[in-house]
Amino acid sequence: MNINIAPRREASVGSDDTSGLNPTIAASIEKINDIITTDFGGRGMTHFVVDGDLRNAAKVLARLQTKQPSLLFPPAASIKPHVIFISGFPCCVNHYPPTETDGINGTFALASLAVLLGYRATICTEKCNEFVFRAAASASAKDSVLNTIDLVFVNEGVKYSTSDKECIYHLARSADLVIACERAGPAVDGNCYTMRGINMTENGFIAPLHMIVDIAREAGVKFVAIGDGGNELGMGKVLDKIRKEIPNGEKIGSIVRADYLIAASVSNWGAWALVAATALIRYNDRNDGKEDE
DSSP states (O other): OOOOOOOSSOOOOOOOOOTTSOHHHHHHHHHHHHHHTSOTTOSSGGGGOOTTHHHHHHHHHHTOOOOSOOOSSSGGGOOOOEEEEEEEOOOOTTSSSOOOOTTHHHHHHHHHHHHHTTOEEEEEEEGGGHHHHHHHHHHHSOHHHHTTEEEEEEOOGGGOOHHHHHHHHHHHHHOSEEEEEEEBOOOTTSOOBOTTOOBTTTTTOOOOTHHHHHHHHTTTOEEEEEESSSOBTBBGGGHHHHHHHSTTHHHHOOOOBOSEEEEOSSHHHHHHHHHHHHHHHHHHHHTTTOOOO
């Protein structure tokens, strides 16, 4: 199993680059970040906040271009950028479906935004989560948008097959950006854990969807992650903080690093914040960073 291991380092400092943004836009994004990083659950998620990562993730999403070579002419007819969304946290191991509901509506909101921005959008999760994801889809997106979002369900546990592995590979190779929202991430031993330390991998509910990140990164594709507990995919960026501040942190902390990490009190809030911040960046770019008159 290939896993990108996070180095042991202080990782709470991001980029403060606000160049090209008008002050009102920059301040609005910071206000949004302040709201979502209020630790309403008292779980210690404020330790995961990386300064500037919401803003920088929004810049990437708002300004995304495809890495795929265009065979079309003129260039305006080029291939749409492809955003792969990974979600699904099957932590309710004594129930079926075992799926936690946080993160799913936020994922569909982000996928809908991607479509409205002119991108391709694919959401990938395990088959054990399919019922909940389809229910969320029917409630979260307008039909005109929903019909253009691809849903990919991969077999989990012992059912995971060569065809599933090939599916993950081809998805990753087609990606121009990968975004994970409330997605279980492997810890140092390769297993995915709940906050209480329950092993979701041993319970047969996990597929190695983190491989999408590993494969996509080989082509220089950026990875944005949204989480609230420390055990989500991408939280390796603040792994030292998780191990120090979170109960069971040594055991449950995900070691896979995000390029941009959006920590929120609730992962859905983080996703909706990225939607809003991306819209603000697009508005800023459309107006060349000028204030409204």
